[in-house]
Amino acid sequence: MELIDYPNYNEKLFVQTLSNGLTVYLQPKAGFNKTTAVLGVNYGSIDSQFLLNGEKVIQPAGIAHFLEHKMFDKKDYDVFELFNKTGARSNAFTSFTKTNYLFSTAESFKDNLDILLDFVQIPYFTQEKVEREKGIIDQEINMYKNDPDNQAYFETIASLYPNSVLSEDIAGDVASVGKITLADVELAYKTFYRPENMSLFITGKLDPSETLRWIEDNQAGKQVPKPVRVKRLVELPSTGDETIQQSKMDVSRPKVTLGLRGNDQVPTGREGLKYEIALSVMFDLFLSENSVEYDKLYHDEIIDDSFSWEFENERGFHFAVISCDTAKPRELIKRLKQIIADIPEKIDSLSDEFQLQKNELFGNYIEMMDSEEAISGQFDGFIGEPVTIYDEVEILKSMTLADVSAIANDFLSRVTVQEVLIQNR
Known part of the structure; x- marks a missing residue:
């Protein structure tokens, strides 16, 4: 196994790519009683169009x-039942670019590891189960359609990336789900759920050599799929003119998002x-509760505790969404756009605020280092080289205000802005 050492944190990451292409990352944590494993697939909602062996x-x-x-739905059982019997907590989620399957347990680690690998790598699909699942997902879609926060978020992304795969909700809509066939499910699985397109990250209470042997034994019993040529087709056309997307829902106050x-x-x-x-630090310097701009907006009664921002940097695209419930939506949009416009001029003067922000982020990272779930959540094995929470801290340590300023100016010089306003019916 390859060893990646993090001497400043007394941590080690063991890496091994198996003969079938699956890359395994093992991080033992001394003194921990739980183990968390994440089996990731480099496949998400934007990967609905692709070339397979040259055919679109x-x-x-x-x-x-x-x-x-x-x-999770097998022939005569549900996978969650297997995890429950061993005392493990399990979950899964799909993002724009990834699908992750995970469990966390304080006992029966090997049994749970086999469950994880087997249920993801041994599929069971039937026409009946596909049709039944459509009704379940339709209910989920309709539930989120009645959630103003969810709708504002995805409407903002759709306005930033119109007529593209990013303009679709991760779950699709009732019409698109209704079109899914058994053949679609089988083809998607065979194309992307391949060992070489997956990674397994495990952290917590574990012995690296023993754990790797368990994984190798599990994989030895599985047939290696035939090689395929896959090229993802993700086109993201330009946004076009700035607009304000308006819609009406049952909300107590207007909801504003700025993308x-x-x-x-x-x-x-x-x-x-x-x-x-760097861009996360930039947003914190101007939009966190510690910033002068936030304080002015709050005391002018334009924002409240619902104010938040998030930044997404994914495979091939990146965006930020700022959101808040407010009684003064037009004023909030105006003020936010002015704050953003002023960042290049003001950022270089915030040396003291920058150091305070770095210290706060360090504290957040130190807290996360005591959580297997947080450590696994920060790990990314699909960006050309494995990146851990310890890499993030080292990057933050060496980051200067000049670094943040340069990256912020590059981002803001070509940024596209769109607004979404949801008002009461």
Whole structure:
């Protein structure tokens, strides 16, 4: 096994790519009683169009999320029942670019590891089960359609990336889910659920050599799929003119979201992580509760505790969404756009605030280092090189205000802004 050492944190990451292509990452944590494992698939909602052995395939929106649901439904049992019997907590989620399956347990680690690998790598699909799942997912879609926060978020992304795979909800819609066939599910699985397109990250109470042997034994009993040529077809056309998307829902106060689409080129690996952390620091400097701008907005009664922002840096795209419930939606939009416009001029003068923000982030990272779930949640094995929470801290340590300023200026010089306003019916 390859060893990646983090001497500043007394941590080690063991890496091994198996003969079938599955890459395994093992991080033992001394003194921990739990173990958390995440089996990730480099496949998400934006991967509905691709070339398979030179032939173009277009699948219905929501197929990746649909497949995630179907993996738990076997011939005569539900996988959650198996995890429950061993005392493990299990879950799964689909994002724009990934599907993750995970469990956390304080006992029966090997049994749970076999359950995880087997249920993801040994599918069971039937026409009857596919049709039954459609009704379940339709209910989930309709539930989220009645959630103003969810609708505002996805309407903002759709306005930033119109007429593209990103304009579709991760789960698709009722119409697209209705088009999914058994053949679609089987093709998606065979194309993307391949060992070489997956990674297994495990942290907590474990012995690396013993755990790797268990994994190798499990994989030895599985047939290696035949090689295929896959090229993802993700086209993200330009946004166009700035607009305000308005809709009506049952809300007590208007809900505003401001979307910022990055149009600059983002590097991969640790350089990409540096870019992401720098922009997160930039937003914190101007929009966190510690910032002067936040304080003014709050005391002018334009924002309240519902104010938040998030930044997404994924495979091939990146964006930020700022949101808040407010009685003064037009004023909030106006003020936010002015704050963003002023960032290049003001950021270089915030040296003291920058150091305070770094210290706060360090504290957050130290807290996360005591959680297997947080450590596994920060891990990414699909960006050209494995990136851990310890890499993030080292990047933050060496980051200067000049670094943040340079990256912020690149981002803001080509950014596209869109607004979404949800008002009461």
